[in-house]
Amino acid sequence: MVFKSKAQYKSDSLLNVLATSKKDTNKVNVLNNLAFFYFNSDIPKTKKYNAQALSLAKELNFLNGEALATNNLGIIIQKDGNYDSCIILQLKAFELYNKAGNKKGMAKSYSDIGLAYWRKAEFPKALDFQLKSLRIYEQLKDQKGLSYCYNMMGIIYRNLKKDDEAIDYYLKAIEIRKKINDERGLAASYQNIGNIYKSRLLEDTAMMYYSNSVALHKKINNKSAESMVISSMGDLKYEFKKYAEAKKYYLLALEINKNAIDSNNLATMYINIGNVNCRLKDFKNGEADINKGLNILQNLGDKEGVMSAYEMLAFSYQDQKNYEKALESYHEYILIRDSIMSNKEKEQVAELQTQYEVEKKDLQLGKNKAELEAKEKQNFIKNIIIVSIVLLLVLLFIIASVFYRKKQIEQKAAVQEELARQKDIRSRSVIEAEEKERIRIAKDLHDGVGQLLSAAKLNLSSLESKLDIQDKEQQLIFKNAMGLVDDSVKEVRSVSHNMMPNTLLKLGLASAVKEFITKIQGMPNLRVNLEIVGMDHRMEQEKETVLYRVIQEVVANIIKHAKASELTLQLIRHEKELSIVIEDNGVGFDTSKLNSFNGIGLKNIISRIEFVNGSVHFDSTVGKGTNVIIEIPI
Template sequence: MRKFFVLAGFFLVIICQVFGQENQFESKKSFDDLVIKADRLKAESKYDSALVIFNFLKNRAELENDTLNIIRSNLGIGAVLFLLKETDVARDYYRKLILMAKSINDSSYINKGFYGIGGTYQIDGNLDSAFYYYENTLPYFIGKNQYKDAGLILANLASIYYSRGELDLSIETSLKSSEFAKMADSPQLEGSNLRMLGMIHRVKKEYDESQKYYFNAYRIADANNFLKDKGDALYGLIKLNRDQEDYDKVIRYYENYISVLEDIYLKGENDQILDLKEKYKTASLKLENERQKNFAFQQRKYKTITLIVSITLVVAAFIIIYVIDQRRKNIKALAEKNEEINRQQIDELLQKQEIASLQGVLEGQETERRRVAIDLHDRLGGILSMVKLHFSVVTESLSKDDQAHAKFMKASDLLDQATGEVRSISHNLLSGVLMKFGLVPALEDLKDKISQTGKLKVTLYSNELNNVLSAEQELQLYRIVQELISNILKHSQAKEANIQLTKGDESVNLIVEDDGIGFDLKAVNKKTGIGLSNLKARVAKLNGNFHIDSGRGAGTTISIDIPIHHD
């Protein structure tokens, strides 16, 4: 019901009748005297009486077209509504006074309005907004030596710091506010700071300090008859002694606290006599106003219901559309996933067929290599040996001085070279060292030949294989190493390569690594070349598996495991 007292200022004649001769006397007083009285009533928690006086002053200022005093009245009304926690209404009054203060370029009241708005946000729990307004107005009041306003802002900032748990900063700010309160001769503000300091030290369990501040706050409130502040100080002492488990003092302070509340109630009743008169005189106007408000409320209610139903239907339609769209997307995603799985299965099948085809080609190549190598070695090699024998007979029959003798000797040397080339080609095709001595000596021979070129330094490490591999397996491993060394020479720009051949319990492991430029595995997998396909086919033929580890600038390591078949 307190909101209705805001309307009382608009009925100046009725207020004058209620207050009678006392109000007639007060109307003759100066504006400043009435503001002081209203502030006094506000400090004594007589908010309704203070509100009536401020509204009276506002209407008088409006009749006199006194902009400054209208601003001062709005500030007082906003302050009372702030204490009554009518924050929305209080903000409206503060905003009105800011607009009017801007019209007369009064920075002081502009900043007071902003400070008031900050206070309403603090009451509402919007501490960030409150902090923003306080921080922006504080420098102005300090610069203008308006100590009371500066002290009030600092007190509120201290409260925000306390809420955030920044207790030391809250103490520091409260002490600064207390200094400004003394400079402004504002005992109520000083008492408020003392209560804040008492509360902070109680929370920090600094009980002696807390009690000192609460006692000083109580003394100030009692000397100035600030009943609410007096009650707040006593309540702080109750909490303090309860924390210390001194229940005798708790009971004593609680009795004093009840006594103060009774005084507030009794003095409030005297104020209520005036309030009841005011309510009686304005009842008919309020009733009509309530009827109009009720009609407007019903209209708004009907529009609100219509709007809610419309929004509900629209939201429901959007939900249905969204569900349908999501279902369609899920079906599409499932179809794409199935298509991807089918494509992968087809790719795997094609890869298996390709490996099988390559295995057949490789087997054919090995058979052809063996046949050509044998033909070169046995047939062509034999023929060349017979030709060499005949050349020797002819050469011996000729005199060394004969010109034909020199030509036959030259032909004999060329024939020796041809025989050596045939033997070399035959060995390369059939890997003669491999056939005679096995895989490890063949790799040693390959290592030496490559290293002798000076293009690549090759090292070999191996342990005894003990004939765990068949001749076919050794041949395939040898071809794999040849392929890998060839790739290193062609593509890697490596300086060194390392071959490791070791036997485990269940498999033979081959590792070939280099210090070259490496390559992008993803790019290579997308466009598989013949060399990599051959490698896969050879490893698959041996029922083995392999792994490639490489990256740009990081060299390449290829590891191959071939299972051992135990008889």
Template sequence: MKFTKLTILFLLLLSFGGFAQNKETETLYRQYAAATSSKQKTDLGNRLSWTIRSSDPDSALDLAISALQLAEKENYEYGEAQAHLCINLAHAVKSNYEIGLEHIDKAQAISEKLKNDSLLAACNLNYAGYYYNKSNYSKSIEKSLAAVKIFEKLNDQLGVMRSKLLMAQVYQLKDDLPRAEAVLKEISSVPVNDVKIKVTILHTLANIYGMEEKYEEALALDNEGILLCDKENSPYLKSPLYDNMANCYMYSGKFDLAKKYFHESLLLDSTFSNQKQMADTYLNLGQLSLMQKKYTEAIGNLQHSISLSKLKGYKQGIYQAYLLLTEVYRKNNQSDSAIVALKTAYKYKDSMINASTENKIAELETVYQTEKKESQLKLQQAAITKKNYFIVALVIALALLTSIGFFFYRKRQFTDRMHVQQEVMKQQDISTKAIIEAEENERKRIAAELHDGVGQLMSAAKMNLSVFEHELTFSDENQKKAFENVINLVDESCREIRSVSHQMMPNGLLKSGLASAVKEFIDKIDSRVMKVTLYTEGLGERIEANTETVLYRVIQECVNNVLKHSGANHLDISLIKEADGIVATIEDNGHGFDLADKDNFEGIGLKNIISRITYLKGTLDFDSKPGKGTVIAIHVPG
């Protein structure tokens, strides 16, 4: 049954991550669970993977792989490219850069085939991230600038910010702090809701302040970032903030606090298997041990950092660890080891930063700035041309003024006709409302008379008969049984009157609302005749009384139709209150009917259902085939 399957899938999706999701993520999970087409499921799976990659990379990877399989099956190439990029990002969180690179290459090939600029820009940005993590800074800048150009062309402000943020991180690692700070201030002036961008800006700026020995300012930014991570439930992003705080405490001489926050960072990174970030933390622990003159401990931490950095191809980490190891060996009077470590450090530095790479970065920046100025000149020339065209257009506009007046007159006529039609529809609504209200009032009157009038009389009759039973003397056992049958008949009549009066005026609806009334109604159905299941969500608060009443009557009519005509033995009913209204689904496993046969819609019951939903400005959809059961889907705006 459709409803049950969707519910199970939604619960499975919610169990993907070990962390509570924010409202946006929960909404995406619901949409993903409800998606019916492969294309829609692919797009939502990719979007979910991208959203949760920092908080739950394993689930993000599963979602992206599922999206890729769906896209490949449907030959949906745009979805395939997006899935490959999401797979890369999930692997990047876990420092699996080489595995991720294969997926960027595949996404790039598809993007070039489709000639899709947004995909090409995303591929460039993913390449830039890969090269950043592999300490190839000139290639990272090159790919970032390529991404910026396309994002600017597409007017994608968020894409431009992500690309420039990565460039600022490269400049910071290269100790070009003024340039890094200038880029950060440029992008931080633009309002953005992306928590990863916000936290990364705060972290990178805090790093710069720390390097400039502005420890109080750096710690304030780190604390602001941690509060944001807690608010948005992004634990992965907290690790570099803890690491920077620990550095500030370390260089301020607060070694215990430094060690505490280094271990906090290490714990988070090990949770996500982020070995690159773990390498940085062990490097910093080596520095802390050196400052405390714990040389053996420092060597152990630094060698661990080198092992992790080599495992992930992190040249910057290897260079820094060997450079620090040189100082440890020197302090520990191990001169030969110090010389070997220093030579190794500079070998890795030369592979990352040399005159060639520095010139390449400067050249790329110059080309970008030149192209930007040329673009601005073209915009100025276009403005002048636009002004000339405006003059010509003004002349033409004057010539067309008479024609515009004529069209305005015709439009006025059309508007008047529309107003008349709207008034007719309004009167129809008033008439329908009056009919429904009159019908409901009559139900209430009859229910009250049955309950308070006939019901009370029958109850009194039963009581009197019960009294007579004790006063009468019966001639034989048959006569006594006949009298008891009369009492039972009166008792059954009392129950029937109560049942009819409650159906006409349901107590559950009066007391507790729609969900309670529907439950009370279906509880009266004999499970041996038909098993009925009810699922409700979001109906804790009362909705508008008229809507409750109309929806109850519609559901009541639908259930009665199923009992009378469908031959079903199982019925699922769901009532869900969403942000934009109420969704109701009634699904049976009966023999169904042919939707193309208009005679199936001529019954009074179905006409009543359609008219009531139309009155509520709602929509009503039927899904049925002979032998396949029937699904009725109702949406009423709230």
């Protein structure tokens, strides 16, 4: 719906009147009329004259003039999608009209607020304000106001998928508009009826109504509305898969109004052109145009438009067999569609309509009761048939959607499974390589360096027996050398054993951990507690090796960094999992910085536990020690 005002003058006449007007209420009216005149052709001028009208009306305390300028400012900013600000301004205009006792102005503000809510796709609120406006127009017997409300209510019911109710209200609007020769209103109603015939795939009938609408819009020079109707003609050709003809109408619509098009219509043009390009297999340009329109509509908060854009993107991706993106777009479409028309909103709409019908019946006192009952019965049967058909279609659609989604999920699961398998293979290869390298180094230390040191010790012992060293200082030096060689032999054996303990290979994890803890229990200032439960049976050697390395790494970190005086290690085997708990009373650390640590120790622990499909949790507070909890499925 576009700007409404009483004045319908030519711009030159209005400007002449403005030039000779005094600073009074008449000048406010002329400024408001000029703002209306330029609304569809020159928005900057509209804003200019509207601002002047609002300023002068406030200065003169002219309530009706201020209310009209305030209401019209809401309509101006609504053109760019600022619906919430528009509603605030029009509620203020309603209060000004109410204060001035102008019921017609109050009705118009209500109706314009309903229009803003309709553009926001909040249909229950939109219908509520249209009903409020309708009641006032009925009291005033204002035919033009009634025709507007009837037409707008038809649009709302059309959005609610109630075409029969929509047609009833459109016909009421047309009947009045013909009587009062409202060409602008007739053009809009013709377009609305054409939309219904388009949805029913009656091409010739719909084109007839659209053509009538275009002719009237041309007559009154309403380029914006003319562009919209021509775009609808393109939609109709699209429905019949006449894509080349549809593209012609869309481009013509954009060309007609390219200098004055508002954001909402511009978005619609882009989406329509993009969609038809996709149907013509020009996917690159098609998707680019649809996304242009989608970005505009998202900024405007136009849920209906955003929903349609996602639906078109879904079809485009489906045609390209890009099922993952198609599914994503379709999911967004479903979410927005459901939010627009929830069950709660349906109940609100039904309640509002019932309230209005009750009030009408009270006023008419049972007039034409028999005819009303017959019509209601006929509508009831018709609605049952329509609802049954719709439910059947919805059921078929749901079945198709479920089947399609199942296929997509299966494909995605197969991809994820393969990625997981490849990751497992890579991790297994890295760990196996590490263990092989450990075994090699351990053997080299034991068989190479260890044997050399042992041979050196034997040679020194032999040398000692042959030499008769009398000097005590030389005896001490020789004895220290023998001690160093002996310590080196022990250290090499210890390192070799830690890298690949025989106990782990022969007796399993529990025995190896016991041996490992026994070695560190003699450390000064550290008390070590070990508890092993249910470890009577061995696990896979691969898991045992990984867990032994992890325990070694955690305990080493505690000894090196925690400054702990007590360490507790628990290995508890359950029916389906193995739990490892390592606790210390050391300095602790900030777990929120866990990902920022530069060391590879914690990363190795996490990666090794992930390799055996386990989980590791670090629970620590600065100054209060650390708990490391590891859980492994068995």
